[in-house]
Amino acid sequence: MKGALTYLTVTKLKNQLKAILKSPAHLIYGIILIGLLVVMAFSGNEMQQDISELRSRQELIFIIMGFFTIMFVMVFMQAYQNGSSMFTLSDVNLLFPSPIRSTKVLFYGLFRQLGTSIVLGVFLLFQYSWLNGLYGIHYVELVLIILGYAMTIFMAQFTAMTLFVYTSNDEKAQKIVRFSVYGLVLVLLLSAIASILPSFDGKDFMQLLPKATEFFTNPIVLAFPVSGWIAGIFLGIVTDNYLFVVLYALLLILFAVLLAVLIIRSKRNFYEDVIQAAETSQSAINAKKEGQVGEVVGKNVKVGKVGLGKGRGSSAIFYKHMLENRRSGLFLISNMSLIFVVCSVAASFFMKDAGIIAIFSMATYMQIFSVMLGRFTRELSKPFIYLIPEPPLKKLLYSIAESMVTSLFEALIIFIPVGLIVGADAPDIICCVIARMSFALLFTAANIVLERVFGGVRSKALVMFFFFLVTILIAIPGIVGAALVGVSGITLLSEYTLILLTMSAANLLISLLVLYLCRNLLQYAELNNK
Amino acid sequence: MLRIEGVTKKYGKLIANDDISFQVDDGQIAILLGPNGAGKSTIIKCIVGLLRFQGLIAINGAPNTSEQAKRDIAYIPEAPAVYDLLTVSEHLEFIRRAYRMEDDGYSDRLLERFEMDDKKGKLGKELSKGMQQKLSICCALAHKPKIAVFDEPLVGLDPHAIKELKTVFRELKNEGTSLLISTHMIDSVEDYWDVVNIMMNGRFVATKQNRMDGGQSLEDLFFSITERGKEAAQ
Numbered sequence: 136m137k138g139a140l141t142y143l144t145v146t147k148l149k150n151q152l153k154a155i156l157k158s159p160a161h162l163i164y165g166i167i168l169i170g171l172l173v174v175m176a177f178s179g180n181e182m183q184q185d186i187s188e189l190r191s192r193q194e195l196i197f198i199i200m201g202f203f204t205i206m207f208v209m210v211f212m213q214a215y216q217n218g219s220s221m222f223t224l225s226d227v228n229l230l231f232p233s234p235i236r237s238t239k240v241l242f243y244g245l246f247r248q249l250g251t252s253i254v255l256g257v258f259l260l261f262q263y264s265w266l267n268g269l270y271g272i273h274y275v276e277l278v279l280i281i282l283g284y285a286m287t288i289f290m291a292q293f294t295a296m297t298l299f300v301y302t303s304n305d306e307k308a309q310k311i312v313r314f315s316v317y318g319l320v321l322v323l324l325l326s327a328i329a330s331i332l333p334s335f336d337g338k339d340f341m342q343l344l345p346k347a348t349e350f351f352t353n354p355i356v357l358a359f360p361v362s363g364w365i366a367g368i369f370l371g372i373v374t375d376n377y378l379f380v381v382l383y384a385l386l387l388i389l390f391a392v393l394l395a396v397l398i399i400r401s402k403r404n405f406y407e408d409v410i411q412a413a414e415t416s417q418s419a420i421n422a423k424k425e426g427q428v429g430e431v432v433g434k435n436v437k438v439g440k441v442g443l444g445k446g447r448g449s450s451a452i453f454y455k456h457m458l459e460n461r462r463s464g465l466f467l468i469s470n471m472s473l474i475f476v477v478c479s480v481a482a483s484f485f486m487k488d489a490g491i492i493a494i495f496s497m498a499t500y501m502q503i504f505s506v507m508l509g510r511f512t513r514e515l516s517k518p519f520i521y522l523i524p525e526p527p528l529k530k531l532l533y534s535i536a537e538s539m540v541t542s543l544f545e546a547l548i549i550f551i552p553v554g555l556i557v558g559a560d561a562p563d564i565i566c567c568v569i570a571r572m573s574f575a576l577l578f579t580a581a582n583i584v585l586e587r588v589f590g591g592v593r594s595k596a597l598v599m600f601f602f603f604l605v606t607i608l609i610a611i612p613g614i615v616g617a618a619l620v621g622v623s624g625i626t627l628l629s630e631y632t633l634i635l636l637t638m639s640a641a642n643l644l645i646s647l648l649v650l651y652l653c654r655n656l657l658q659y660a661e662l663n664n665k
Numbered sequence: 666m667l668r669i670e671g672v673t674k675k676y677g678k679l680i681a682n683d684d685i686s687f688q689v690d691d692g693q694i695a696i697l698l699g700p701n702g703a704g705k706s707t708i709i710k711c712i713v714g715l716l717r718f719q720g721l722i723a724i725n726g727a728p729n730t731s732e733q734a735k736r737d738i739a740y741i742p743e744a745p746a747v748y749d750l751l752t753v754s755e756h757l758e759f760i761r762r763a764y765r766m767e768d769d770g771y772s773d774r775l776l777e778r779f780e781m782d783d784k785k786g787k788l789g790k791e792l793s794k795g796m797q798q799k800l801s802i803c804c805a806l807a808h809k810p811k812i813a814v815f816d817e818p819l820v821g822l823d824p825h826a827i828k829e830l831k832t833v834f835r836e837l838k839n840e841g842t843s844l845l846i847s848t849h850m851i852d853s854v855e856d857y858w859d860v861v862n863i864m865m866n867g868r869f870v871a872t873k874q875n876r877m878d879g880g881q882s883l884e885d886l887f888f889s890i891t892e893r894g895k896e897a898a899q
Contacts, residue, residue, distance in 0.1 A: 436750065436788060436790070438752065438786065438788065441752055441754065441755065441786065442754075442755060442758060443755060443758050443759060443762060446762045446763075447762055447765050448762075448763065448765050449763075451759055451762035451763040452763065454762075455748070455751065455755075455759050458750070458751070458755070459748065459750040459751065462750040462788075463750055517746045517748070518713070518715065518740055518742055518746050519746065519759075519760075519763070519804075521713075521714060521715055522713065522714070522735055522738070522740060523735065523763045523764070524732040524733070524734075524735035524736040524764065525732065525763075526732070658714070658730055659714065659715060659716060659717050659730070660710075660715040660716070
């Protein structure tokens with residue numbers, strides 16, 4: 136007879152596969168997904184033909200290390216604050232009390248976590264086109280990047296869990312751990328600045344890139360825990376330096392073994408420490424199912440001022456959301472959005488000549504990933520929104536209004552500095568803010584369509600895929616309109632004002648139409664499969 | 666008055682509710698009884714407008730998804746529905762604002778009755794499951810509904826809250842509110858029901874009025890009907 140944990144893993148996988156095969160819709164999604172990947176593969180190859188000279192692959196190592204470091208810190212902090220959520224409540228209730236050795240249960244959790252991390256990395260497949268075009272990255276290397284990403288997420292969770300087991304009862308130790316992690320990143324950042332800045336003439340920001348690349352591909356810098364090691368392995372692979380591969384892989388393996396030994400050797404049973412985390416993650420799972428609300432309510436919430444203060448009828452939903460955002464620490468901008476804002480502003484230094492429109496395009500692309508429905512998806516899992524006696528469209532608009540406030544703030548903190556850096560005209564800056572808001576509404580509308588049509592789809596990859604598809608479809612009128620105005624040569628106030636305003640108007644109209652068509656989302660909970 | 670006529674609810678091929686008709690008059694307490702999977706929660710969700718269905722559901726004469734109907738109805742779900750980041754008092758403020766009600770102190774009185782007045786500043790996530798259930802009940806009743814639908818309301822409540830809720834049931838009845846209560850705890854409703862509907866396999870298999878004559882107990886009635894139903898099915 137097979138062991139219980141093997142049986143559980145295999146059976147769950149088998150049942151998931153059966154569920155996909157039983158659902159024709161899932162099969163169709165899968166086929167379209169593969170189709171889209173093939174299209175992207177070809178478009179990438181075409182791009183490569185256009186660009187005769189590829190950029191240095193070492194530059195990519197710099198990007199990878201930066202991205203993986205940010206992801207590691209974000210995932211680590213989230214997991215460490217609430218306890219790592221490697222286990223579900225079913226594990227807590229069924230596996231923990233069973234006579235299976237806790238070490239085995241731990242490895243079962245780790246194995247499953249690794250699988251989940253790989254699935255989360257699938258979205259990187261969609262980056263094939265530009266990675267191939269700019270750096271000549273092929274599928275095998277892309278798969279390696281995905282594995283590296285999965286390993287980063289996995290190690291962040293694993294490290295957080297180990298440290299949580301040792302420090303969960305000691306607030307002072309927890310503070311030390313948090314400050315140490317931030318401190319390490321700060322040391323890396325300051326060393327980078329100290330190494331790069333002396334050669335900067337204060338004018339040409341482009342000259343910073345090779346310097347930064349040189350710094351981040353230094354073997355000593357790559358000794359930076361986890362993200363550095365993973366970047367080091369990748370550097371070894373793309374430069375055929377197998378000593379690097381072995382060295383950094385060894386560091387990674389040793390660290391993983393050390394973490395496992397620390398957990399196993401811990402005098403305290405790790406079960407107790409993960410129970411609360413499992414409950415927290417379970418409540419998040421129950422509340423959002425497949426929603427895009429990236430919120431797990433932490434242990435310590437500062438209540439602050441009490442009361443909604445404003446709102447009658449549907450508008451009470453908006454003020455409630457603002458209050459909840461304040462308590463969750465998401466008052467104006469999420470961590471992910473903040474990273475994108477910093478990237479956009481930083482990019483403007485390097486893309487001065489390309490102008491504000493180039494930054495706008497880049498920022499809009501990143502906006503696709505940062506626009507979330509905020510509290511809306513969470514709201515759908517409670518009965519109140521359906522029961523409130525107000526017109527469904529009004530409830531829908533007030534439910535998403537909170538995310539529009541965030542978008543306005545985001546647009547202002549991106550385009551005012553970017554405009555000043557690239558020296559754009561005031562009308563262009565204002566129009567970029569308006570256009571970004573219109574895209575925020577458009578992406579929100581795409582999310583609403585997703586809730587309305589695919590609310591019950593549990594697969595993150597499929598949800599992401601359909602989000603892209605719907606977004607592309609409803610963005611077409613605005614893009615076409617802007618292109619037509621651009622070709623006609625008609626201008627107003629400045630070069631881009633009319634183009635951006637046309638695009639914004641089209642986005643607004645399409646979004647309102649979509650929202651109107653989806654208004655019945657709040658008529659029946661069943662319509663979004665809640 | 667709550668009127669249900671020929672309601673059928675299907676999930677794919679599965680018929681969860683099959684041509685169900687009944688009504689709950691003003692000031693009447695109707696009980697829904699039935700084994701697990703009988704379709705009680707489904708009909709309740711249809712009534713409160715969470716699920717689509719074939720047939721007619723009227724709340725005081727208005728279709729159940731109309732704004733007028735929503736104003737008149739209250740729903741207490743089986744699993745307590747509270748917001749993690751709102752305090753107890755803010756939950757009630759939110760309901761008052763959403764239903765465009767003035768604060769006349771009624772919601773505070775509800776909190777006192779369910780011994781929640783000292784928890785006003787606590788966040789939803791800080792409450793135990795039983796307390797969340799009490800808050801869920803207070804939220805549902807805060808807008809003074811004319812029809813209240815309870816899905817397993819007693820689960821997780823402490824003895825004091827159970828006693829208080831039973832008193833609330835009687836008071837609402839006396840005020841003319843129609844109550845529909847789905848429960849497995851038959852003895853808890855034995856002393857105040859007016860009409861009982863027993864469900865099996867998505868259908869009503871028996872409906873009985875309470876004549877207060879001390880005849881067959883609700884429990885005996887339930888077992889005699891459901892056991893007979895099972896035997897017939899075999």
